[in-house]
Each structure stands twice: as structure tokens, then as C-alpha cells.
Amino acid sequence: MTINTSVFESGIDIIVVGSGFAGLAAAIEAAEAGVSVIVLEKMMAPGGNSVISDGGIAAPGTTYQIDAGISDSPELMYQDMLTAGEGLNYPELVKVVTEGANEAFLWSRDYLGVKYKERVDIFGGHTVARCYTPESISGSELIKRQLARLKELKVPIFLGTYVRALIQDEMGRVTGVQIIDGYRYNQSNIGIERTIPAAKAVIVASGGFGSDVEFRRAQDPRLDNTLKSTNKPFATAEIIKECLRIGANPVQLSRIQLGPWTSPDENGFGAGPLFGDYVVLPYGILVDPETGNRFVNELNDRKSLAEALLKQKHPVIGIADAAGVKIADWNLTRALEKGVVKTYNSLDDLARYYGVDYGALKATLARFNDMVKKGKDNDFQKPILNEATTLEEPPFYAMRIWPKVHHTMGGLQIDVSARVIHRDQQPIMGLYAAGEVTGGIHGACRLGSCAITECLVIGRIAGRKAAADRI
Amino acid sequence: MTINTSVFESGIDIIVVGSGFAGLAAAIEAAEAGVSVIVLEKMMAPGGNSVISDGGIAAPGTTYQIDAGISDSPELMYQDMLTAGEGLNYPELVKVVTEGANEAFLWSRDYLGVKYKERVDIFGGHTVARCYTPESISGSELIKRQLARLKELKVPIFLGTYVRALIQDEMGRVTGVQIIDGYRYNQSNIGIERTIPAAKAVIVASGGFGSDVEFRRAQDPRLDNTLKSTNKPFATAEIIKECLRIGANPVQLSRIQLGPWTSPDENGFGAGPLFGDYVVLPYGILVDPETGNRFVNELNDRKSLAEALLKQKHPVIGIADAAGVKIADWNLTRALEKGVVKTYNSLDDLARYYGVDYGALKATLARFNDMVKKGKDNDFQKPILNEATTLEEPPFYAMRIWPKVHHTMGGLQIDVSARVIHRDQQPIMGLYAAGEVTGGIHGACRLGSCAITECLVIGRIAGRKAAADRI
Structure with missing residues (x-):
């Protein structure tokens, strides 16, 4: 799609780079403030990596929680995020996110119209249930509502527009972008170069770099x-690198989160995690195929579990039985149809399929079952859940498990106004950022459901601040 | 000191930025290779932060170890570094460092003439004793020897020369530096600007950023x-930032090591660590003054130990006794004279001084002594050294312990030829780096005594490779 250049004739105030949760939130707020905005998206569909999210959003102190008798506060969510983040989080940014969380949730529900399930869930690392999931269990719900609102606001979204460079004036202020218009992912020498000036600011919301192997x-x-990565393949670092080129300070880039419940036998997030995360880890076991032994507390936190998996140097086998699958009560049809999760009528069959020594595996299950009966794991200190049962009822379910890169906590340094900070600790004039492209909010480890909260809170701040810039 | 420009007349091949262990090692090797070299040092004394090191160097498979019946190898040291580094280390760089370690140690001893104590020590995180300390217990010994050799090699070291910028040609190759000649630390508007071309390369060996609070x-x-920081106040990030400006890739910058054996009652590295690291951790105990209890395996790696200290939220007490001090056999005169380490004729006196409950402290020592006798720490799994004794012989020695910023593991990305790597993963032509300014060798955590090994191994490679560059 070639940009209809008539849109430039009256001038553009703000250019938003990226059309995920954060970018669209920024664009909406800027347009609401009455300035002219365009959104640039390199892919031929809007939504970026956000559309494959499950859409869960964390918010403390909601009426849902109050009705459910859950005592929560921004302060408690703040503490949870700092604990998970090992104290590396920028406290002032976490404060902004947690204090703005409830309003952001209500904005998505009441202003945008996202329909949420009437339930509050707890994810690992949160001390209370504070996570809301759309009825569709998909981030695409929120993206659709954001796009619909932007249409009402007459904000154009230009697809197939790849930002090659940020343009600066002689004072270093960002004054526009240079793009390839008509870009097609993984095709070279397509499209034409074009320069787009921005009278007020450029807002970078280009996502993380989970699929950028080199970076x-x-x-x-x-x-x-x-x-592999749970991300879409286009989640790459080119915009981060372009920001670094003009002096943006990169913070905590080496803090990269792995999902420890993914299958190496499918691409992307896939169907496996539903079995890996919700069945194997609580009710089953992880086994090293070379020894037939367990090697870890399967209910350890994401970071510790991923580290333990990597130390194995090869995929491991996640095993559950019919009883565990029944207790967990998830629909595994898709994972079974894809062949990511397989069933075996006997442990012997399972062992043969994966090339595990049957005697060793049998001994491992016997040891595990003994532990379940005693309610105590003396080997790896896995908490034995009340509803846990012994692992012996066929069919046995199994999946190869190997981590995938899931979230990049590090990125561009920003301040509480979403301004991008130069390595000399001064804001880069005319440049804002929000979402996974930024760093410092989650520190060493992001908690599930906090990313969407962050994208909406910081994205909206970026839109408002950019709209008020250079008046 | 204004540079005698006559040195430029015949042209300079290599400019080394920084005069610590790594920079001087690079300069020596380059000069030995027959090219012309100069060293630029911003301060008015050479040696940088290296002069306050204790000079301990790790080397596996030495004759000292063989004589002492210690089985060690580069492979074992490699594994130790990767374990401490949480696997974040660049494996190929760790391989180069560990395989070159013994030669680097011998180079410092036989080629440069550093006199080492006839002992092999073990530091936290090493599985065997492989650390050698100069007789002077100071890194200044090695610096002096390096300076003496450079004098023989007629390599000039220009003090008070502050590198403001790297100069690049139109292809991006680094071809020299722009400096302030006559720079004086913490004084502005002093000195004159000067440009120095380098025919072959610039080697950056400007150290870490432990004292750069902002960065x-x-x-x-x-x-x-x-x-506080154990570093000198001038250990700042300006050269790292200048390298980032021209596109160098910053790796693992958020991996910053705290020294868990420092005294909050003195500035800089101080006299305390000799007692904290060499006496308390192996032979004594760390006690929380609020409870009188131990709280950690005192021989844990630096990172775990520092995190455990920070969680205490206040300085703790490191305690040893006369027997431990005797076994450790270090001269504590300076620490005692400074009052950083204090002696007490009885445990009661010690408890009273620090406001620790005497009964609780007495019980802690009894429990510890029982553990020493049994050779096993069931509380915190501290390894009980063969020569360890019970903690009961007055006088008792004690010091307040609180972490200080000690080492910045992150920095510029380099390859095995010490070439600085651009964020697009291509080498930046004409630019090399070595020492603490680089990142990726130690990963999440540097082990004690591995830094000097790294500085010498990588510094020498940088010197040799730069000398062979652009022939």
C-alpha cells in the first residue's frame, strides 16, 4: 500500500511507529487531544505481536476484586512487580504503571468496549488474583477495538511502511522518519523511500526483539x-537499534524471559503451553530423556525453570496421565490434533517413543508416586498440590518441552513522561516510546498479565505528552 | 603534561586508551610486535583502577597446584566461570581466557618479574584453589612491572590526556582520537584539543563504570x-558511551557486581576486604545484628552473597577469631589501625559493641562450631575447609560489612580477536577493546581473581591483533 500523500498536505503532528497495544493506545490519546496522528506498521496487518497475546490484563483494586473479597492495591502490585523483577525495576515507572492500571483496564472496557470474562485470575508471581481476560481469550479483541476507535478518530494506519531512520534537526530533536513505503516482509528491493516530517514527535512502539536471533x-x-520464540518472526530489533544510533540509552537488554512450557515441535506460542503450563507442571513431571530422571521442581518460577531446562542441553519430556489431565480440565484437542501432545497406552510405549530407558522411567514414576502419597518432594521440593494424584492412569500424555524466547524486558530508557532518554541522561527531544520496546519496568522478570497494563498506561501517556509537546 | 608532539612525526600505529592491566598488556604486546604505540591516560598517574586491586590472578594447572596436589584444568575454570556467570558468558571468550590463563600468569611472573606468594588460594565460586597473589598483595606490583617494561620498549604514556572522541574515516574505520591534552580530573576548561591519528588501531582499555552513578x-x-564503590572515583563511562556513539554494541550492562566483603566505614576498596574476603568468609561467619543469626553460606558466590546482604537492608557483622586469623595468615595491621576491623577480648564485648543479643550470638557460634566439627553445614551448605577450626579463640575480630559496587561485567561486545563489535554484529574496523570496558566474559557474575587473568589474556590479544591489523 502506497501512502496517500494527501494526508501530509496539512502536516502531521505525531508519527506512531508500531500498531500493537502501546502504539494504538498512544495514537488514540494523541488524536483525542486534537492533533494529527498517523500510525506506521511494517507488516501488512495491524496489531503486531499483540494479536497473539491471550489479552490478560492486570489491574489492582477493581470492583471485581472488591466483589470477590480480594484485597488489593497499586502498592501491592508494585511490590509484586519489584519482587519478580529482583529490584532492578525503575521504581517510578512501576509506580506510574500500577497506579494507572485500574484506569487503563476501565478504559479498555468502558471507553473501547472490550468484553471481559466475569472472573479474576491469579498468575504466577502475583500475590492476589488481579488478572482479567477478554471473553475471546485473545489480545486481538483489544486491538480490534483500538482500531475501530482510531477509524472513528480518522487516524490513518499505513501498512507495509518500514521505518529505516529517524530524522533529527541540527539540535538533535527528532523531526520525522524516513521509511520504505510499500515494504514487504522478507522481500528486498521493494517499495520506495519516503520522508515523513512530524511537527511534534515520533512515538516508538515497535515491540520487543524476541525473534531477533542476532540481537x-x-x-x-x-x-x-x-x-524458537513464542513471538511472531517479525519481532526484531531494527527500531531499537535505530534509536541507539541517535543516542538512546539501552537498559537491561540482557534480561530476556523464556517460556518454560513450550514445545520445540511447533512454531510460535503454539498449542503446547496449555498442556505444559497447566497440566504437566502442576500435576505431572519433567524427565530428562537421557537418564529417565526428574531434574527440577516443576512448579518453580519461570526464570528458574527455564534455567534448569537450558542446563539439560536438550528438550525434556513432560509427562502427565489421564487423572492429571482430568483434574486440570483444559481442552487439549488442538494440541493433540497438532501432534504436539501425544498419548500412550502404556509407560513402556511412551519410553520407547522417546528413547527413554523404561526401567529408569518406571523407577522415576514410582519415586514420584511415593512422594505424592507422602505429600512431600524430598528430591526437588516441588509443592504437592492438594488435588494432585499419583501418575499411573493410562493413557499417559507427553510432550517434548524446550524453552522459547518470550519477552524482552530490556529496551529503551524512558522517563515517566515516556520520553526516550539519551545515554547522557537527557531526554531526546521529540522522541517517545512505550511498550516492549522500552526497558526497566519489569526488571529481571515480567509477571504474566502486566505487559498489557504497561502498554496501555505508558502508551496513553506517550500519546498525551507528545500531543502537548512543542506547542 | 602536554604531549611532546615530536613523537607523532614518524606516525603512530596504535593508540591505547587507559593504563590499567589490560591497556598496558596490550601496549607491551604491540610494541613487542614492532609497531609504534602510545598510551593515553586521563589521570595524572598511570595504572587506573588496577592499582587498588589486590593483584590476585587465577590460573589453572600451574606447577604450584601440581605440587600442592590440586587437580585443575582450563576446562574446570571454564565451567566455574560459566556457573557463576549463569551461562550468560560468551563461551568462546571464556575459552580463550581460561586456556590462556596459565600462560598469562607465567608472563606476569617470568617475563615481567612479578613476585608471587608461595601459596594457592581459593576464592568463592572456584571449585579449587587457583588464585595467586603478589607478595605485595597489590595490583600496583604488576602495574609497576608493566610500566618498567614499556619504558624499556620506549612506549610513551601520556598522562592527563582525556579522550573526547573517536575519529572515523568515511568507511567507519577508527583512525584516531580527539583528546584534551593537559586535562585535569574534575577541572573544566583546562587543556587543549588535539587530534592524534592511529595508522593501525585504537585499543580501548578504559575500565569499568563502577563509580559512574548516573550510568x-x-x-x-x-x-x-x-x-559506595570499591573503585576509584574516576571509573566512569565516558569511553564506553563514546564507543556506543559510533555503534559499538553494549552487552549485559545491567550485570553489575557488588563486593560483599566491604566496610561501609571507609571509602573505596579500603583495608576491610582483606579481612572480610580472606578471613571472615572462609573461616568466620556473617551475622545479622538484629537477630544474632547467620543468614547465608559465607562461601557463596559474590552475586548470591551481595543479594543476601542487600536483603538484610542494613550492614551485617563479619566475625572471626584468633585461630581463623592465624590460619588465613594475612597482615591485618592496616585494617586494625584504620579501625575498620576491631578486636574484642570476649564474645560478650563484641556483642555489646554491635548491639547484638549475646545469648543469640553465643548460640550461633555454638551451632557453627558443632558444624565445623562435623564437617558439614546443614543450615546454609557452606563448604567446611580442611583447615577450618571452631570459632572460640579470643581475641574475636569483627567488621561491619555492606556491599559496594565493585565490577561492571557488561560493556562493549568483542570477539575472540578483541575487535569491538557493532550492534549490527560486524566488527568496527580499527577498534579493539580489553578489560573491564568489555562485556560478556563474566556474564552475570565475575569470580574473584578472574579479572586480572582476563585483562592480561585479552589485553595481549588486542595488542597482537592490532599490531597485525592493516598491514
């Missing part, structure tokens, strides 16, 4: 191409 | 000015 491996050499 | 706090917001 992520430089920060963590283990994360080479033997590891 | 380090951006990576880890906890490390504000409430924490």
Missing part, C-alpha cells in the same frame, strides 16, 4: 537459533 | 549514590 544472542549467547 | 543507576536503579 538477542549478543545479550545472552544461549539464545541462538536452537531456541 | 550504573540507569542499568540498576538500586545502585544510586547511597552505595
Whole structure:
């Protein structure tokens, strides 16, 4: 799609780079403030990586919580995020996110019209249930509502527009972008170069770099191409690098989160995590195929579990039985149809399929079952859940498990006004950022459901501040 | 000191920025290779932060170890570094460092003439004793020897020369530096600008950024000015930032090491660590003054130990007794004279001085002594060294312990030829780096005594490779 240049004739105030949760939130706020906005998206569909999210958003102190008798506060969510983040989080940014969380949730529900399930869930690392999931269990719900609102606001979204460079004036202020208009992902020499000036600001909301093997491996050499990503393949670092080129300070780039419940036998997030995360980890076991032994507390936190998996140097086998699957009560049809999760009528069959020594595996299950009966794991201190049962009822369910790169906590340094900060600790004039492209909010470890909160809170701030810039 | 420009007349091949272990090692090797070299040092004394090191160097498989019956190898040291580094280390760089370690140690001893004590020590995180300390217990010994050799090699070291910028040609190759000649630390508007071309390369060996509060706090917001640093105040980030400006890739910047054996009652590295690191951790105990209890395996790696200290939220007490001090056999005169370490004729006196409950402290020592006798620490799994004794012989020695920023593991990305790597993963032509300014060798945590090994191994490679560049 070639940009209809008539839109430039009256001038553009704000250019938003990226059309995920954060970018669209920024664009909406800026347009609401009455300035002219365009959104640039390199892909041929809007929504970026946000559309594959499950759409869960964390908000403390909601009426849902009050009705459910859950005592929560921005302060408690703040503490949870700092605990998970190992104290590396920028406290002032976490404060902004947690204090703005409830309003952002209500904005998505009441202003945009996202329909949420009538339930409050707790995810690992949160001390209370504060997570809301759309009825569709998909981030695409929020993206659709954001796009609909932008249409009403007459904000154009130009697809197939790849930002090659930020343009600066002689004072270093960002005054526009240079793009390839008509860009097609993974095709070279397509499209035409074009320069678009922005009278007020450029807002970078281009996402993380989970699929950028080269860039992520430089920060963590283990994360080479033997590891897949739960992200879409276009989640790459070119905009981060372009911001670094003009002096943006990169913070905590080596803090990269792995999902420890993914299958190496499918691409992207896939169908496996529903079995891995919700069945194997609580009710089953992880087994090293070379020894037939367990090697970890399967209910350890994401970071510890991923580290333990990587130390194995090869995919492991996640095993559950019919009883565990029944207790967990999730619909595994898709994972079974894809062949990511397989069933076996006997442990012997399972062992043969994965090339695990049957005697060793049998002994491991016996040891595990003994532990379940005693209610105590003396080997790895896994908490035995009340509803846990012994692992012996066929069919046995199994999936290969190997981590995938899931979220990049590090990125561009920003301040509480979403201004991008130069390595000399001064704001880069005319440049704002929001969402996964930024760093410092989640520190060493992002908690599930906090990313959407962050994208909406900081994205909206970026839109408002940019609209008020250079008046 | 204004540079004698006559040195430029015949042209300079290599400019080394920084005069610590790594920079001087690079300069020596380059000069030995027959090219012309100069060293630029911003301060008015050479040696940088290296002169306050204790000079301990790790080397595996030495004759000292063989004589002492210690089985060690580069592979074992490699594994130790990767374990401490949480696998974030660049494996190929760790391989180069560990395989070159013994030669680097012998180079410092036999080629430069550093006199080492006839002992092999073990530091936290090493699985065997492989650390050698100069007779002077000071890194200044090595610096002096390096300076003496450079004098023989007629390599000039220009003090008070502050590198403001790297100069590049139209292809991006680094071809020289722009400096302030006659720079004086903490004084502005002094000195004159000067450009120095380098025919072959610039080698950056400007050290870490432990004293750069602004830069380090951006990576880890906890490390504000409430924490002191063991580094000299001039250990700042200006050269790292200048390298980032021309596109160098910053890796693992948020991995910043705290020294867990420092005294909050003195500035800089101080006299305390000799007692804290060499006496308390192996032979004594750390006690929380509020409870009188131990709280950690005192021989844990630096990172775990520092995190455990920060969680205490206040300085703790390191305690040893006369027997431990005797076994450790270090001269504590300076620490005692400074009053950083104090002696007490009885445990009661010690408890009273620090406001610790005497009964609780007495019970802690009894429990510890029982553990020493049994050779096993069931509380915190501290390894009980063969020569360890019970903690009961007056006088008791004690010191307040609180972390200080000690080492910045992150920095410029380099390859095995010490070439600085651009964020697009291509080498920046004409630019090399070595020492603490680089990142990726130590990953999440540097082990004690591995830094000097790294500085010598990588510094020498940088010197040799730069000398062979652009022939």
C-alpha cells in the first residue's frame, strides 16, 4: 500500500511507529487531544505481536476484586512487580504503571468496549488474583477495538511502511522518519523511500526483539537459533537499534524471559503451553530423556525453570496421565490434533517413543508416586498440590518441552513522561516510546498479565505528552 | 603534561586508551610486535583502577597446584566461570581466557618479574584453589612491572590526556582520537584539543563504570549514590558511551557486581576486604545484628552473597577469631589501625559493641562450631575447609560489612580477536577493546581473581591483533 500523500498536505503532528497495544493506545490519546496522528506498521496487518497475546490484563483494586473479597492495591502490585523483577525495576515507572492500571483496564472496557470474562485470575508471581481476560481469550479483541476507535478518530494506519531512520534537526530533536513505503516482509528491493516530517514527535512502539536471533544472542549467547520464540518472526530489533544510533540509552537488554512450557515441535506460542503450563507442571513431571530422571521442581518460577531446562542441553519430556489431565480440565484437542501432545497406552510405549530407558522411567514414576502419597518432594521440593494424584492412569500424555524466547524486558530508557532518554541522561527531544520496546519496568522478570497494563498506561501517556509537546 | 608532539612525526600505529592491566598488556604486546604505540591516560598517574586491586590472578594447572596436589584444568575454570556467570558468558571468550590463563600468569611472573606468594588460594565460586597473589598483595606490583617494561620498549604514556572522541574515516574505520591534552580530573576548561591519528588501531582499555552513578543507576536503579564503590572515583563511562556513539554494541550492562566483603566505614576498596574476603568468609561467619543469626553460606558466590546482604537492608557483622586469623595468615595491621576491623577480648564485648543479643550470638557460634566439627553445614551448605577450626579463640575480630559496587561485567561486545563489535554484529574496523570496558566474559557474575587473568589474556590479544591489523 502506497501512502496517500494527501494526508501530509496539512502536516502531521505525531508519527506512531508500531500498531500493537502501546502504539494504538498512544495514537488514540494523541488524536483525542486534537492533533494529527498517523500510525506506521511494517507488516501488512495491524496489531503486531499483540494479536497473539491471550489479552490478560492486570489491574489492582477493581470492583471485581472488591466483589470477590480480594484485597488489593497499586502498592501491592508494585511490590509484586519489584519482587519478580529482583529490584532492578525503575521504581517510578512501576509506580506510574500500577497506579494507572485500574484506569487503563476501565478504559479498555468502558471507553473501547472490550468484553471481559466475569472472573479474576491469579498468575504466577502475583500475590492476589488481579488478572482479567477478554471473553475471546485473545489480545486481538483489544486491538480490534483500538482500531475501530482510531477509524472513528480518522487516524490513518499505513501498512507495509518500514521505518529505516529517524530524522533529527541540527539540535538533535527528532523531526520525522524516513521509511520504505510499500515494504514487504522478507522481500528486498521493494517499495520506495519516503520522508515523513512530524511537527511534534515520533512515538516508538515497535515491540520487543524476541525473534531477533542476532540481537538477542549478543545479550545472552544461549539464545541462538536452537531456541524458537513464542513471538511472531517479525519481532526484531531494527527500531531499537535505530534509536541507539541517535543516542538512546539501552537498559537491561540482557534480561530476556523464556517460556518454560513450550514445545520445540511447533512454531510460535503454539498449542503446547496449555498442556505444559497447566497440566504437566502442576500435576505431572519433567524427565530428562537421557537418564529417565526428574531434574527440577516443576512448579518453580519461570526464570528458574527455564534455567534448569537450558542446563539439560536438550528438550525434556513432560509427562502427565489421564487423572492429571482430568483434574486440570483444559481442552487439549488442538494440541493433540497438532501432534504436539501425544498419548500412550502404556509407560513402556511412551519410553520407547522417546528413547527413554523404561526401567529408569518406571523407577522415576514410582519415586514420584511415593512422594505424592507422602505429600512431600524430598528430591526437588516441588509443592504437592492438594488435588494432585499419583501418575499411573493410562493413557499417559507427553510432550517434548524446550524453552522459547518470550519477552524482552530490556529496551529503551524512558522517563515517566515516556520520553526516550539519551545515554547522557537527557531526554531526546521529540522522541517517545512505550511498550516492549522500552526497558526497566519489569526488571529481571515480567509477571504474566502486566505487559498489557504497561502498554496501555505508558502508551496513553506517550500519546498525551507528545500531543502537548512543542506547542 | 602536554604531549611532546615530536613523537607523532614518524606516525603512530596504535593508540591505547587507559593504563590499567589490560591497556598496558596490550601496549607491551604491540610494541613487542614492532609497531609504534602510545598510551593515553586521563589521570595524572598511570595504572587506573588496577592499582587498588589486590593483584590476585587465577590460573589453572600451574606447577604450584601440581605440587600442592590440586587437580585443575582450563576446562574446570571454564565451567566455574560459566556457573557463576549463569551461562550468560560468551563461551568462546571464556575459552580463550581460561586456556590462556596459565600462560598469562607465567608472563606476569617470568617475563615481567612479578613476585608471587608461595601459596594457592581459593576464592568463592572456584571449585579449587587457583588464585595467586603478589607478595605485595597489590595490583600496583604488576602495574609497576608493566610500566618498567614499556619504558624499556620506549612506549610513551601520556598522562592527563582525556579522550573526547573517536575519529572515523568515511568507511567507519577508527583512525584516531580527539583528546584534551593537559586535562585535569574534575577541572573544566583546562587543556587543549588535539587530534592524534592511529595508522593501525585504537585499543580501548578504559575500565569499568563502577563509580559512574548516573550510568550504573540507569542499568540498576538500586545502585544510586547511597552505595559506595570499591573503585576509584574516576571509573566512569565516558569511553564506553563514546564507543556506543559510533555503534559499538553494549552487552549485559545491567550485570553489575557488588563486593560483599566491604566496610561501609571507609571509602573505596579500603583495608576491610582483606579481612572480610580472606578471613571472615572462609573461616568466620556473617551475622545479622538484629537477630544474632547467620543468614547465608559465607562461601557463596559474590552475586548470591551481595543479594543476601542487600536483603538484610542494613550492614551485617563479619566475625572471626584468633585461630581463623592465624590460619588465613594475612597482615591485618592496616585494617586494625584504620579501625575498620576491631578486636574484642570476649564474645560478650563484641556483642555489646554491635548491639547484638549475646545469648543469640553465643548460640550461633555454638551451632557453627558443632558444624565445623562435623564437617558439614546443614543450615546454609557452606563448604567446611580442611583447615577450618571452631570459632572460640579470643581475641574475636569483627567488621561491619555492606556491599559496594565493585565490577561492571557488561560493556562493549568483542570477539575472540578483541575487535569491538557493532550492534549490527560486524566488527568496527580499527577498534579493539580489553578489560573491564568489555562485556560478556563474566556474564552475570565475575569470580574473584578472574579479572586480572582476563585483562592480561585479552589485553595481549588486542595488542597482537592490532599490531597485525592493516598491514
